[in-house]
Amino acid sequence: MTTEATNPPHTAARSGMSELKRQRVRAAMWFLVPMLAALAIVAAWPLARTIWFGFTDTTLNNLYGGEFIGFENYLTWRELSSGAIRWRGILADPSWWNAVWNTVYFAVISVFFETVFGMIVALVLNAEFKGRGLVRAAILIPWAIPTIVSARMWGWMLNDQFGILNDIFLNLGLISQKIAWTASADTAMTAILIVDIWKTTPFMALLILAGLQMVPRDIYEASRIDGVHPVKVFFRITLPLIRPAIMVAVIFRTLDALRIFDLVYVLTPNSAATKTMSVIARENLIDFNKFGYGSAQSTLLFLLITAFVALYIWLGRVNLSGETER
Amino acid sequence: MKFTHLAASLVASISLTAVAAQAADITYVSGAVGNAVEDFKTIVAPWEEATGHTVTLVPMPASTTDQFGQYRLWLAAGTSDIDVYQTDVIWAPQLAEHFVDLSEVAADLATEHFPSIIESQTVNGKLVALPIFTDAPALYYRTDLLEKHGADVPTTWEELTETAQMIQDAERAEGNDDLWGFVWQGNAYEGLTCNALEWVKSFGGGQIVEPDGSISINNENAIAAIELAASWPGTISPDGVLAYQEEEARGVWQTGNAVFMRNWPYAYSLGNGDDSAVKGLFGVTTLPTGGGNDTSAATLGGWNVAVSRYSENQEAAISLAMYLAGAEAQKTRTLLASNLPTIVSLYDDADIASEQPIIPQWKDVFLQAVPRPSAPTKTAYNEVSSLFWSAVHDTLSGNGSAAENLEILEADLQDVMGDGWE
Numbered sequence: 042m043t044t045e046a047t048n049p050p051h052t053a054a055r056s057g058m059s060e061l062k063r064q065r066v067r068a069a070m071w072f073l074v075p076m077l078a079a080l081a082i083v084a085a086w087p088l089a090r091t092i093w094f095g096f097t098d099t100t101l102n103n104l105y106g107g108e109f110i111g112f113e114n115y116l117t118w119r120e121l122s123s124g125a126i127r128w129r130g131i132l133a134d135p136s137w138w139n140a141v142w143n144t145v146y147f148a149v150i151s152v153f154f155e156t157v158f159g160m161i162v163a164l165v166l167n168a169e170f171k172g173r174g175l176v177r178a179a180i181l182i183p184w185a186i187p188t189i190v191s192a193r194m195w196g197w198m199l200n201d202q203f204g205i206l207n208d209i210f211l212n213l214g215l216i217s218q219k220i221a222w223t224a225s226a227d228t229a230m231t232a233i234l235i236v237d238i239w240k241t242t243p244f245m246a247l248l249i250l251a252g253l254q255m256v257p258r259d260i261y262e263a264s265r266i267d268g269v270h271p272v273k274v275f276f277r278i279t280l281p282l283i284r285p286a287i288m289v290a291v292i293f294r295t296l297d298a299l300r301i302f303d304l305v306y307v308l309t310p311n312s313a314a315t316k317t318m319s320v321i322a323r324e325n326l327i328d329f330n331k332f333g334y335g336s337a338q339s340t341l342l343f344l345l346i347t348a349f350v351a352l353y354i355w356l357g358r359v360n361l362s363g364e365t366e367r
Numbered sequence: 368m369k370f371t372h373l374a375a376s377l378v379a380s381i382s383l384t385a386v387a388a389q390a391a392d393i394t395y396v397s398g399a400v401g402n403a404v405e406d407f408k409t410i411v412a413p414w415e416e417a418t419g420h421t422v423t424l425v426p427m428p429a430s431t432t433d434q435f436g437q438y439r440l441w442l443a444a445g446t447s448d449i450d451v452y453q454t455d456v457i458w459a460p461q462l463a464e465h466f467v468d469l470s471e472v473a474a475d476l477a478t479e480h481f482p483s484i485i486e487s488q489t490v491n492g493k494l495v496a497l498p499i500f501t502d503a504p505a506l507y508y509r510t511d512l513l514e515k516h517g518a519d520v521p522t523t524w525e526e527l528t529e530t531a532q533m534i535q536d537a538e539r540a541e542g543n544d545d546l547w548g549f550v551w552q553g554n555a556y557e558g559l560t561c562n563a564l565e566w567v568k569s570f571g572g573g574q575i576v577e578p579d580g581s582i583s584i585n586n587e588n589a590i591a592a593i594e595l596a597a598s599w600p601g602t603i604s605p606d607g608v609l610a611y612q613e614e615e616a617r618g619v620w621q622t623g624n625a626v627f628m629r630n631w632p633y634a635y636s637l638g639n640g641d642d643s644a645v646k647g648l649f650g651v652t653t654l655p656t657g658g659g660n661d662t663s664a665a666t667l668g669g670w671n672v673a674v675s676r677y678s679e680n681q682e683a684a685i686s687l688a689m690y691l692a693g694a695e696a697q698k699t700r701t702l703l704a705s706n707l708p709t710i711v712s713l714y715d716d717a718d719i720a721s722e723q724p725i726i727p728q729w730k731d732v733f734l735q736a737v738p739r740p741s742a743p744t745k746t747a748y749n750e751v752s753s754l755f756w757s758a759v760h761d762t763l764s765g766n767g768s769a770a771e772n773l774e775i776l777e778a779d780l781q782d783v784m785g786d787g788w789e
Contacts, residue, residue: 101443102464102746129782201607202545202619224553224610226764310610311432311555311753312760327436329750330461 095337114337144317148298159245184243192307226314252286391680397453399426414690450678456669457741463490466673470494497692500706502668507628524657531603548603550616551629555760561666563759566592568664570657576740585777593769636705667736
């Protein structure tokens with residue numbers, strides 16, 4: 042009797058709650074629709090198109106007349122009259138692998154230095170001193186200048202004949218003769234790295250600074266009372282606590298560095314020493330009229346970036362969902 | 368009845384005059400080198416006055432490779448924003464389908480031009496673009512320095528190398544530390560293809576891909592030519608020459624820091640400008656020969672105007688193209704910018720001969736002009752050129768010998784060609 046009396050209201054309450062939840066989910070879906078639609082238009086559709094173009098022989102003069110050719114852009118072979126087999130396609134193209142190497146090399150070195158310098162700058166900015174707000178704003182200037190402008194600016198500063206850098210180094214006696222920074226194959230990549238690190242360190246510093254400000258002050262107070270050495274405080278307290286912030290910053294920068302285009306294109310000659318994947322993909326897409334081939338290269342670039350991020354998240358166990366891991 | 372007829376014809380005539388009087392704004396896109404932007408305004412002013420239309424110039428980067436990339440995108444997208452394009456001599460086969468056929472409207476005008484140039488702009492019977500000036504590079508030399516050190520104007524590349532080295536060493540011993548022997552265009556772009564084609568051709572090494580479509584680049588003379596050029600960076604040319612385009616080379620030259628320069632005619636009037644350190648101190652001659660060969664070579668350059676098929680003001684655009692290619696505009700351009708006219712009779716023009724005495728002399732340079740292989744390689748030209756300049760740039764930067772790089776280049780070109788150029 043009692044069970045019969047209590048049961049119906051109980052189930053009613055339960056179904057009422059799930060009804061509310063369902064309603065909430067429905068409302069949430071409706072709020073998400075505009076964003077999902079925008080993403081589908083500006084991200085998913087172009088991506089799908091590019092991947093599709095990669096399987097065709099489309100040219101830029103005839104965008105809709107391409108025919109499906111399977112994996113021929115990626116790898117194919119041709120038997121020469123002598124009977125020898127010649128491999129063709131991106132995966133057998135030494136200039137592509139050279140570009141992959143350039144890109145990965147650039148990404149690893151630039152992100153490493155940007156993280157180290159960004160960390161130093163962030164630690165300095167985190168300290169209390171007069172005029173901190175002004176310095177914080179000033180340090181963002183390199184990041185605020187459009188890349189093309191800074192690339193041109195550095196192009197003149199690095200110029201072998203009229204450049205200010207050569208002039209300063211010569212007067213200081215650091216170099217014995219003018220160096221053609223952007224022209225010579227040995228220094229071109231270094232020149233790009235210098236400019237990129239100069240430009241992006243502020244961004245890194247800003248993200249790390251945000252992480253630093255989340256660290257509770259009382260932990261430092263406690264360690265100071267206990268007489269812990271500052272270096273030990275940094276490695277045992279600060280670094281572990283801002284690790285998530287660094288991880289996110291490094292992912293952002295790696296994504297950005299792997300698709301580097303503008304600096305390379307503007308600053309250095311179009312030579313094998315600095316050509317990156319984006320540069321070589323653009324060259325095929327537009328200059329050589331091989332839209333399908335270039336699209337296939339873009340697809341590979343996309344896959345490589347995805348693989349990098351997946352690997353990184355897996356290695357660092359980064360929690361990007363925003364929930365606290367404990 | 369009569370009244371309505373009259374009214375109708377009246378309305379028709381009013382609307383007709385209205386259409387005819389409607390001024391169009393033509394957008395003209397062109398690379399900007401030197402004073403091109405200011406000069407262009409002077410050149411089109413008479414046309415604007417005569418027709419009532421106006422022209423807006425959209426300046427583009429000086430690098431022809433950069434321009435081509437942008438134009439190809441615009442044209443592929445069928446944009447109507449640009450009405451008239453200034454096109455490089457090598458683009459005709461690659462962009463032909465996007466431009467209006469000018470062969471009928473310009474039937475008379477075309478006969479006034481050098482036939483070889485008109486031919487280079489004709490693709491399958493369609494006249495893609497009208498030439499507005501031609502270009503053939505020459506060797507610029509400092510008369511004062513050659514005289515001071517008792518040297519003659521070199522006629523071979525070997526002599527040039529020796530003379531440049533001798534003057535450079537002597538001048539540096541006197542404390543002129545920034546002086547270089549020879550500046551040219553060594554950046555990895557279309558300009559390097561032009562430079563290197565001149566070395567190869569003047570050594571008797573062919574022209575990369577011959578007119579019949581056969582690949583000829585891997586030969587003894589071509590190897591010798593590029594080996595000699597590879598000895599320049601770091602000796603008679605700054606290392607930075609491997610990143611120089613036309614304007615960088617002119618920068619070194621015009622500040623008085625080079626004995627020789629390879630450049631196009633536009634550098635002549637700029638070099639004689641009031642702000643130039645070499646004003647009145649230099650001469651020009653044909654490019655040297657090499658390896659015992661006795662004819663020199665100058666890469667045929669030049670610019671043309673093409674009317675976009677997607678233009679909404681085609682009539683006015685065609686009228687502008689015709690004007691720019693005509694004798695009046697070409698003469699103004701020659702007097703202003705020392706560009707070489709493509710109209711044969713202008714080489715005997717009295718005003719030009721007195722104000723730009725160099726132009727009639729340039730006829731010799733022009734007669735030795737060698738075309739880049741854009742006609743035989745058809746739509747693959749850009750790829751061929753890029754492979755060629757990459758192989759040369761690699762050799763110049765010490766990345767492999769000329770023999771190795773040209774052998775690889777030959778194989779790569781065969782891959783691009785496949786069963787034949789298309």
